[in-house]
Structure formats: structure tokens, C-alpha cells
Amino acid sequence: xxxxxxxxxxxxxxxxxxxxxxxxxxxxxxxxxxxxxxxxxxxxxxxxxxxxxxxxxxxxxxxxxxxxxxxxxxxxxxxxxxxxxxxxxxxxxxxxxxxxxxxxxxxxxxxxxxxxxxxxxxxxxxxxxxxxxxxxxxxxxxxxxxxxxxxxxxxxxxxxxxxxxxxxxxxxxxxxxxxxxxxxxxxxxxxxxxxxxxxxxxxxxxxxxxxxxxxxxxxxxxxxxxxxxxxxxxxxxxxxxxxxxxxxxxxxxxxxxxxxxxxxxxxxxxxxxxxxxxxxxxxxxxxxxxxxxxxxxxxxxxxxxxxxxxxxxxxxxxxxxxxxxxxxxxxxx
Amino acid sequence: xxxxxxxxxxxxxxxxxxxxxxxxxxxxxxxxxxxxxxxxxxxxxxxxxxxxxxxxxxxxxxxxxxxxxxxxxxxxxxxxxxxxxxxxxxxxxxxxxxxxxxxxxxxxxxxxxxxxxxxxxxxxxxxxxxxxxxxxxxxxxxxxxxxxxxxxxxxxxxxxxxxxxxxxxxxxxxxxxxxxxxxxxxxxxxxxxxxxxxxxxxxxxxxxxxxxxxxxxxxxxxxxxxxxxxxxxxxxxxxxxxxxxxxxxxxxxxxxxxxxxxxxxxxxxxxxxxxxxxxxxxxxxxxxxxxxxxxxxxxxxxxxxxxxxxxxxxxxxxxxxxxxxxxxxxxxx
Numbered sequence: 001x002x003x004x005x006x007x008x009x010x011x012x013x014x015x016x017x018x019x020x021x022x023x024x025x026x027x028x029x030x031x032x033x034x035x036x037x038x039x040x041x042x043x044x045x046x047x048x049x050x051x052x053x054x055x056x057x058x059x060x061x062x063x064x065x066x067x068x069x070x071x072x073x074x075x076x077x078x079x080x081x082x083x084x085x086x087x088x089x090x091x092x093x094x095x096x097x098x099x100x101x102x103x104x105x106x107x108x109x110x111x112x113x114x115x116x117x118x119x120x121x122x123x124x125x126x127x128x129x130x131x132x133x134x135x136x137x138x139x140x141x142x143x144x145x146x147x148x149x150x151x152x153x154x155x156x157x158x159x160x161x162x163x164x165x166x167x168x169x170x171x172x173x174x175x176x177x178x179x180x181x182x183x184x185x186x187x188x189x190x191x192x193x194x195x196x197x198x199x200x201x202x203x204x205x206x207x208x209x210x211x212x213x214x215x216x217x218x219x220x221x222x223x224x225x226x227x228x229x230x231x232x233x234x235x236x237x238x239x240x241x242x243x244x245x246x247x248x249x250x251x252x253x254x255x256x257x258x259x260x261x262x263x264x265x266x267x268x269x270x271x272x273x274x275x276x277x278x279x280x281x282x283x284x285x286x287x288x289x290x291x292x293x294x295x296x297x298x299x300x301x302x303x304x305x306x307x308x309x310x311x312x313x314x315x316x317x318x319x320x321x322x323x324x325x326x327x328x329x330x331x332x333x
Numbered sequence: 334x335x336x337x338x339x340x341x342x343x344x345x346x347x348x349x350x351x352x353x354x355x356x357x358x359x360x361x362x363x364x365x366x367x368x369x370x371x372x373x374x375x376x377x378x379x380x381x382x383x384x385x386x387x388x389x390x391x392x393x394x395x396x397x398x399x400x401x402x403x404x405x406x407x408x409x410x411x412x413x414x415x416x417x418x419x420x421x422x423x424x425x426x427x428x429x430x431x432x433x434x435x436x437x438x439x440x441x442x443x444x445x446x447x448x449x450x451x452x453x454x455x456x457x458x459x460x461x462x463x464x465x466x467x468x469x470x471x472x473x474x475x476x477x478x479x480x481x482x483x484x485x486x487x488x489x490x491x492x493x494x495x496x497x498x499x500x501x502x503x504x505x506x507x508x509x510x511x512x513x514x515x516x517x518x519x520x521x522x523x524x525x526x527x528x529x530x531x532x533x534x535x536x537x538x539x540x541x542x543x544x545x546x547x548x549x550x551x552x553x554x555x556x557x558x559x560x561x562x563x564x565x566x567x568x569x570x571x572x573x574x575x576x577x578x579x580x581x582x583x584x585x586x587x588x589x590x591x592x593x594x595x596x597x598x599x600x601x602x603x604x605x606x607x608x609x610x611x612x613x614x615x616x617x618x619x620x621x622x623x624x625x626x627x628x629x630x631x632x633x634x635x636x637x638x639x640x641x642x643x644x645x646x647x648x649x650x651x652x653x654x655x656x657x658x659x660x661x662x663x664x665x666x
Contacts, residue, residue: 058598227589241597256560256589264574264605265392272597 003028005098006311008063011055015249015319020053021069021312029102030079037079037102040095043308043329044072044122046156047220047318050248059274068096069311072127074111074118075101075331085110092121097311099331116293117302123156123326124293124300125286131242131275132160132218133285137168138278139240139271140216144169147210149229152220153194154181155318156326157242161218162191163298170216173209175202175225177321184324189299202228213237221246223255230259237268249319301325306332336361338401338431339644344388348582348652353386354402354645362435363412370412370435373428376641376662377405377455379489380553380651383581392607401429402644405460407444407451408434408664418443425454430644432664449626450635456489456659457626457633458619464575464608465493465551466618470501471611472573472604473549477502480543482562485553485578486527487514488651489659494551495524496631503549506542508535508558510654517657522632535561546570554579556588563592570601582652634658639665 002025009022031037052063052070063070073095077085084105085091093108095101111121123129135157142148148165152158153174162185165172173193174185182194193209195202202225206214213234219226222244233239247254263270278285292298303323305314308331317323335358342355364370385396385403396403406428410418417438418424426441428434444454456462468490475481481498485491486507495518498505506526507518515527526542528535535558539547546567552559555577566572580587596603611618625631636656638647641664650656 059600222594241594243597244594247594253591254594256591256593258586258589260589260593260603261555261574261577261580261587261605263603264576264607265390267392267605267607267610269602269604270593270596271602272594272600274597274600277600 001028002026003098003100004308005068005096006308007068008053008065010065012050012053012249014251015316016050016053016312018312023309028100031081031102034082035102035104036077036082036085036108037100038073038075038091038093038095038108039078040073040075040099040101040331042074042119042122042304043097043311043331044126045315045318045327045329046072046127047243047245047248049315050319059276068098070094071097072122073101074121084108090118092126097308097329099308119302119304119326119328119330120300122328123302124160124289124298127275128156128326129160129289130278130282130285131273132157133164133289134275134278134281135240135242135273136161136164136216136218139273140218140238142168142170142216145171146215147171147173147212147234148216148218149173149175149206149210149214150218150220151175151225151229152243152245153185153191154324155220158218158220159185159189159301159325160298163189164292165216166190166192167292167297171210171212173206175221181321181324184301188301197225203231206232216240218242219244222257223247226257227259230257230262233262233266233268235266235268237266239263239268239270241270241272245319302328304328304330306330334361335359336431336433337641338429339641340401341386341396341398343398345383345386345582347584348649349383349386349645351645356642361433364414364435367415368435368437369410369415369418369441370433371406371408371424371426371428371441372411373406373408373432373434373664375407375452375455375637376430376644376664377459378648378651378660378662379405379460380576380578380581382648383652392609401431403427404430405455406434407454417441423451425459430641430662432641452635452637452659452661452663453633455661456635457493457622457631460608461489461659462493462622463611463615463618464606465490466497466622467608467611467614468573468575468606469494469497469549469551472606473551473571475501475503475549478504479548480504480506480545481549481551482506482508482539482543482547483551483553484508484558484562485576486518486524487657488553490575491551491553492518492522492634492658493631496522497625498549499523499525500625500630504543504545506539508554514654514657521634530558536564539565549573551575552577555590556580559590560592563590563595566595566599566601568599568601570599572596572601572603574603574605578652635661637661637663639663
């Protein structure tokens with residue numbers, strides 16, 4: 001048995017290719033004093049990973065060339081020389097795209113496979129869930145009766161945003177690519193309306209779906225859709241900038257929102273969020289979300305792909321609209 | 334004597350030309366019951382006027398083709414058939430680009446030429462002053478020790494913003510076009526630093542002038558300067574969108590801020606303002622600003638051009654950087 005790793009070989013220009021990755025097999029590490037070894041079972045694939053591959057100032061350091069790719073993971077403790085975790089514990093941590101990691105316990109926390117399936121701790125009970133929860137509630141500040149629009153709605157964050165907005169009494173409209181995803185939003189997640197940006201005129205569809213205009217827009221995609229939404233916002237609208245997946249593989253400049261002066265006309269606000277800022281409050285959020293899941297108000301869906309060897313092409317599903325729900329890579333066969 | 338009026342003849346494409354205006358001489362109006370007649374003495378020329386010429390949904394109705402151009406004015410009451418104002422009173426109101434107006438008293442308020450010169454009621458004691466005051470304090474929320482950058486800094490709003498930021502204990506950097514304006518900002522208005530966007534590399538100059546980064550940016554210009562500032566903002570920065578004078582005469586799409594994802598990286602906010610929303614609090618603001626003027630902390634400068642017949646070309650000074658301080662048209666010779 002070897003430790004399989006995907007390391008960053010070079011920085012991508014545009015969409016990442018196989019050449020940007022190096023597949024390495026090394027010995028399985030063992031724990032030094034104060035460390036533990038985790039056998040990684042599930043790896044989280046997130047749009048933010050594309051940003052971490054760039055050599056640019058951001059909210060977190062870039063992954064260095066030659067380093068194992070950063071990723072959120074859940075796995076089983078197989079060796080422990082620390083007091084915090086014992087062999088047999090399941091843990092969450094940013095342990096990277098590999099099958100084993102020997103690490104210090106800082107940044108890890110236990111998860112319980114009896115309470116929820118392990119991949120869920122990478123989705124609604126993990127960073128995407130926290131991102132949706134804090135981004136919508138703290139920054140979007142939706143009020144009952146308002147209209148909330150979310151893009152990338154069939155993704156891990158978007159699905160959480162829409163469902164929490166429903167819980168808060170809002171009219172919820174999702175934007176996603178393809179009829180199948182739109183059906184999923186309405187039939188499975190309980191959205192009021194869904195817009196297929198691939199086949200519909202988005203401005204026209206927004207006018208129909210949001211007859212009272214848009215009060216909160218949670219943006220995961222940027223690009224044209226952000227501009228189209230800006231034409232339909234209400235006075236004092238809040239736009240939450242969570243991501244811009246349509247722009248992450250650009251080889252030219254990011255497309256800025258040409259309609260940003262709608263912020264002026266409507267005295268509206270556009271604000272960026274980074275989930276890590278809320279770390280102190282994750283526990284409280286997890287508790288509230290667990291309650292909603294228990295009541296059947298918050299549904300979770302993971303899109304699991306098997307085999308760590310498929311990491312490079314699986315990551316690309318995020319950018320070509322291939323996943324419905326939280327995209328997770330299962331390490332083993 | 335006739336009433337001289339500038340009416341909107343057609344909607345401009347790009348920069349307004351003489352063809353967009355019609356100069357009309359009509360009889361001087363008289364007051365009906367409940368009305369008064371004002372002899373207009375000073376006309377405010379503001380960047381927002383360009384927007385009012387477009388047939389587009391905005392925070393205020395467009396000026397209709399054939400109507401007298403909307404403008405803030407101060408003038409003398411020459412006839413009164415209402416109880417609120419008497420002949421001899423000086424009043425402020427949106428009475429348009431003309432020499433006489435017969436109107437109802439709603440929306441007018443008295444001004445006192447013994448307290449301040451009349452043009453000042455169109456500048457620091459008028460809408461530009463209120464815009465700077467509320468936009469900076471309510472939306473920019475500057476704290477002592479923070480760095481505030483303002484563009485269009487030598488204009489009517491920009492000068493107020495910078496001086497109030499100084500009063501609040503901030504480091505203040507102005508962006509303006511030309512060395513003369515930059516000297517004016519530092520020597521007359523007390524800015525800490527000034528950047529001449531016409532001759533300097535703005536990003537490099539911002540790095541030098543704002544060694545601690547930018548906490549508040551008050552944007553009057555949009556375009557490249559907004560994008561350049563976005564590269565230098567701090568965590569939790571506030572960007573106040575007051576206007577985008579660089580874009581108002583565009584014949585192609587407005588340039589959206591390509592660097593808007595800096596809002597995400599920095600958990601920063603961009604918010605639009607319209608001064609009229611603060612109408613209920615004008616009185617309190619005027620009182621506070623009058624105090625600052627009295628103490629010599631808030632200086633006012635008007636750039637007065639004489640002759641209503643010069644309205645079309647004088648308006649263009651706003652877009653080619655011709656004015657230093659509040660641009661005002663004096664009606665008489």
C-alpha cells in the first residue's frame with residue numbers, strides 16, 4: 001500500500017489540464033510525537049480550489065508548486081500519538097488530495113458517521129453549508145416576504161442558500177444550467193422557481209419569476225448572470241459575492257459587472273464573503289442546520305465520484321456544470 | 334425682458350452637443366393663486382444632469398424632450414401668491430435652466446445671502462455638500478486613523494468628502510486631473526496627499542500615498558480608477574458609489590469593475606447612494622457643516638461661469654475636468 005497524492009505541477013492558464021498535476025505514490029506516513037495519521041476517505045471538490053492554484057494574493061495562500069493540492073477531507077484515524085484523537089475516530093480537516101496524511105491535530109474536528117453519512121460533512125454540514133448559512137443570513141439579511149435569487153443553485157452552496165431562504169419565508173428563485181437541475185431545485189429542494197440559463201433569456205425569466213423584483217442575490221457565478229440580475233434588483237437590495245465560477249478559468253480579464261451603477265440607482269449593496277471569518281460560530285450554525293435537516297426542511301445531496309485517480313477530470317465537472325449537489329471524490333474503489 | 338430657457342431637444346448619444354438643446358425665449362410667467370415667481374440667479378451644474386438626459390429607469394424620472402432642463406437653482410422671489418414666501422425672499426429649488434419660474438412652493442426653501450454667498454447654497458450648503466456628508470458618514474463609515482480615498486476630489490462633492498474625512502481623523506488622499514487641482518487639494522483643502530491620474534501611475538501612487546491600504550473609497554468617477562483602487566483596498570473596506578462621471582458619456586457599455594472580486598478577497602462592500610434619501614436629515618447636516626465652515630475646517634469653493642447663454646458648453650466642463658470646486662452658472666451678465 002502506498003500513499004497516493006495529487007500535487008500541483010504547474011499553474012494553469014485557463015481551465016486546469018492534466019499537465020498541471022503530478023500523480024505521486026509515496027510511503028504511507030507515520031505519526032511523530034503529537035501527530036496522528038488519517039486515512040482519507042472523501043475529498044471535497046470546490047470551485048475555490050481553482051483560485052488556490054493561482055499565484056495571486058487572496059484570502060488564503062496559494063498552493064505552492066510541488067505541494068499536495070489543498071482540499072477539505074474526511075477520514076479515519078489509523079494511528080495517533082496525540083491526546084485529541086484516537087484510532088477509529090473519524091475527522092474533518094484540510095488534508096489535501098491524497099490517501100493518507102500525518103498531521104498535528106490543529107484544524108481537525110471529529111465527525112460521526114452514525115449521525116450523517118461521511119460525505120455530508122463536506123457538504124451541508126461542512127464548508128458549503130456554512131458558506132450558504134452565514135453568507136445568506138449575515139450578509140444577505142433576507143426578510144420574510146422578500147425575493148431571494150441564487151445562482152449556481154444546484155451546487156453545494158446554492159442549494160443550501162435557497163433552502164434556508166425558504167425557511168426564512170422568502171420567495172426563492174434558482175438559476176442553474178439545464179432542465180434536470182431546474183427540476184431538482186423545484187421538486188427536491190422546494191424552490192419557488194428555477195431558471196435554466198442555458199436555454200432561457202435570463203432577464204425575461206427573472207421578470208417572470210420575480211414579479212416584485214429581487215431583494216437578495218447570492219452570486220456564485222459572476223459574469224453575464226450577475227449583470228442580468230443587476231437589471232432587476234430592488235431598492236436597498238443586497239448582493240452577496242460568494243464566488244464567480246464563470247470567471248475562474250478566464251485567460252483574459254475578469255468580466256466586471258457593467259450594470260454596477262444599478263447599485264447607485266437602487267441604493268443597493270454588493271459585499272464579498274469568506275466563510276472562514278465565521279469559524280467561531282460554526283458550532284451554533286451546525287446545530288441549527290442539523291435541526292432543519294431533522295425536520296426535513298434542509299435536504300442534502302452529494303454527487304460522489306469514486307477513485308482518487310480521477311481527481312483532475314472530476315474537478316472540471318465544477319466548471320462545466322457536471323455536478324448536481326455537493327461534488328465529492330471517494331478515495332477508495 | 335423675456336424668460337430665457339434651455340430645453341432638452343433630443344437625447345444625447347455620448348457627450349451632449351448643441352443639437353441636444355433648444356434655446357427658447359418666452360414671456361416671463363406670472364403667479365397663479367398659490368404660486369410664486371422666482372427670478373433665478375444661479376444654476377447648479379452637476380454630473381447627475383447627464384443621467385437625467387437619458388431615457389432610462391433611474392432614481393428620478395428622465396427630463397422629457399421639450400421640457401426645460403432640470404437643475405438646482407437659487408433665486409429671488411419677485412411675485413408671490415402663496416403664504417410661504419414673500420417678494421424679496423431668496424429661495425433654493427429645482428427650478429431648471431431658465432431665468433424665471435412660476436411654481437408652487439413645495440420643494441422650495443429659503444436661503445440667506447447674508448449668511449453665505451448665494452452660489453454656496455448650490456455647493457457645500459446644497460446637494461453636493463449633503464451628498465458628501467451622508468455618503469461618507471453613513472455609508473463610508475470612516476473611523477479615525479483609517480485611510481479615505483476620494484476620486485473627483487477637486488469637484489463639489491469630492492472636496493467636501495475629503496475635508497469631512499480629515500475632520501473625522503482620517504488620512505485623506507484625493508485623485509484629480511492635473512497638478513493644479515492636486516495642489517489645490519493639499520494646500521487649500523488640507524488633503525494629506527493627491528494623485529494626478531493624468532500624469533501618474535495610479536496604482537503605484539496609491540501604494541505610496543496609502544501605505545496602510547485603503548479603508549474607504551468614495552467613487553465619483555468609475556472606470557479605470559475604480560478598478561485601480563480595488564487592487565489596494567483593505568479587509569472590510571467600504572466603497573461608496575456616488576457616481577461614474579468617466580462613464581456618463583459612453584456610447585458603448587459602461588465599464589464594469591473587473592477587479593470586483595477584490596470585494597470577496599477582502600470581505601469588502603460596495604454600496605450606492607442617492608442624496609435625496611436623506612432629505613429628512615438635511616437640516617441637522619447643514620447645521621453641523623455650518624459649524625465646521627465657521628471654524629475654518631470646511632472650505633468651500635465655487636467655480637462661477639457667467640451667462641445663461643453659455644449653458645451647453647459650460648456643462649461640458651464637468652466631463653473634461655474644467656472645473657475646480659462647485660460649477661455654477663450665473664444667470665445675469
